[in-house]
Amino acid sequence: EPEVTQTPSHQVTQMGQEVILRCVPISNHLYFYWYRQILGQKVEFLVSFYNNEISEKSEIFDDQFSVERPDGSNFTLKIRSTKLEDSAMYFCASSYNSQGWNTEAFFGQGTRLTVV
Amino acid sequence: RKEVEQDPGPFNVPEGATVAFNCTYSNSASQSFFWYRQDCRKEPKLLMSVYSSGNEDGRFTAQLNRASQYISLLIRDSKLSDSATYLCAGEYNFNKFYFGSGTKLNVKP
Numbered sequence: 697e698p699e700v701t702q703t704p705s706h707q708v709t710q711m712g713q714e715v716i717l718r719c720v721p722i723s724n725h726l727y728f729y730w731y732r733q734i735l736g737q738k739v740e741f742l743v744s745f746y747n748n749e750i751s752e753k754s755e756i757f758d759d760q761f762s763v764e765r766p767d768g769s770n771f772t773l774k775i776r777s778t779k780l781e782d783s784a785m786y787f788c789a790s791s792y793n794s795q796g797w798n799t800e801a802f803f804g805q806g807t808r809l810t811v812v
Numbered sequence: 813r814k815e816v817e818q819d820p821g822p823f824n825v826p827e828g829a830t831v832a833f834n835c836t837y838s839n840s841a842s843q844s845f846f847w848y849r850q851d852c853r854k855e856p857k858l859l860m861s862v863y864s865s866g867n868e869d870g871r872f873t874a875q876l877n878r879a880s881q882y883i884s885l886l887i888r889d890s891k892l893s894d895s896a897t898y899l900c901a902g903e904y905n906f907n908k909f910y911f912g913s914g915t916k917l918n919v920k921p
Contacts, residue, residue, distance in 0.1 A: 729909065738913040739856060739899065752908050787855055789909070799844050801901075801909050803855040 698722045702788050702804035709778055709811055717773045717807045719788030727751070728771045729789040729801060730763065739787065745771065778811045785809075815839055816902055818912035826920050829890050833915045835900030836882045842902040845883045847874055850897045850914065859898070860885070890919045 701720045709715050721728050730742040744751040745763055762774045771790075775782055785808050791801040818835045825831050837845070848856035860867050862874040862883050873886040883900055897914040904910070 731911075739850075739911040741908055741910055744908055785853070791909075799903055800846060800858050800861055801903075802858065806855050 700788055700790055700802055700804035702786075702807050704807060705805065706808045707810070709809070711780055711811055712777050715775050715778055715809065717775075717786050717788075717809070719771045719773070719804055720769050721771055721788065721790030722802060723769070725790035725802075726792045727790060727801075728763075728765070729791070730773045731787040731789060731803075732756070732784040733787065733806075734784045742773070775809075778809075780811050783809055783811045815910040816900055816912035818900055818915050820913055820915060822916040822918050824918045824920060825890055827890060827892060829919075830886065830888045831890055831917065832884055832886045833898055833900075833917075834882055834884050835912050835915075836880075837900075837902045838881070839902060839904055839910075840878075840881060842904050844903040845874075845876055846901045846903070846909075847872075847883075847885050848899040848901060848911075850899055852897075856899055856901075856911070887917075890917075892919050892921060895919045 703718045728745040731739050733739045741754050743753040743757045743763055760776045764772050785806045787806045788804040789801040791799055816837050823831055845862040847859040849859045850856045860874045862876045866875040871888045875884045895918050897916045899914045900912045901909045
């Protein structure tokens with residue numbers, strides 16, 4: 697069964713460093729998303745991406761964040777200068793099968809980011 | 813106002829019980845709704861989609877009430893393995909899925 701894959705599963709970084717989280721969405725999906733979940737809190741929307749551009753972003757997604765689809769398969773989230781409060785689980789998701797009208801979002805297993 | 817609101821629980825029920833969760837949403841333009849299950853420190857996994865008047869899948873039934881802007885999830889004959897956090901989600905214009913805080917379910921032997 698197709699799935700969203702994310703790497704790495706766990707990333708530890710020093711405050712102020714840049715990190716890039718990687719995702720391979722399901723191959724025939726058109727919409728890609730990043731979410732984050734701080735431990736014990738809700739899943740929060742960061743950004744959606746469609747047709748090679750940001751479709752919508754939340755207030756969390758400030759200038760420190762950027763997304764890119766550098767090739768036909770990868771979808772990345774970059775945090776330019778990490779803060780302690782960026783420590784969270786980051787989930788990538790994809791949705792909208794071009795063959796039909798399936799709009800469910802499917803999630804990757806997540807990258808646990810720890811900023812020290 | 814939160815886009816999606818859920819009772820955080822926990823709901824503690826014995827095996828075999830029937831349990832129901834509700835979720836209210838504020839964005840009347842939302843087109844589709846979903847229930848996800850999330851186990852501790854894992855990703856949300858799609859449980860059911862709720863597109864129109866409702867959906868049933870085995871022991872699970874989801875209902876959508878657009879007039880009152882809520883969706884519900886009913887779990888019959890609950891199993892120990894049903895213990896998890898259940899997230900409701902709404903989707904607007906393909907651009908964004910927004911989640912509730914989740915309802916924690918503990919099924920006891």
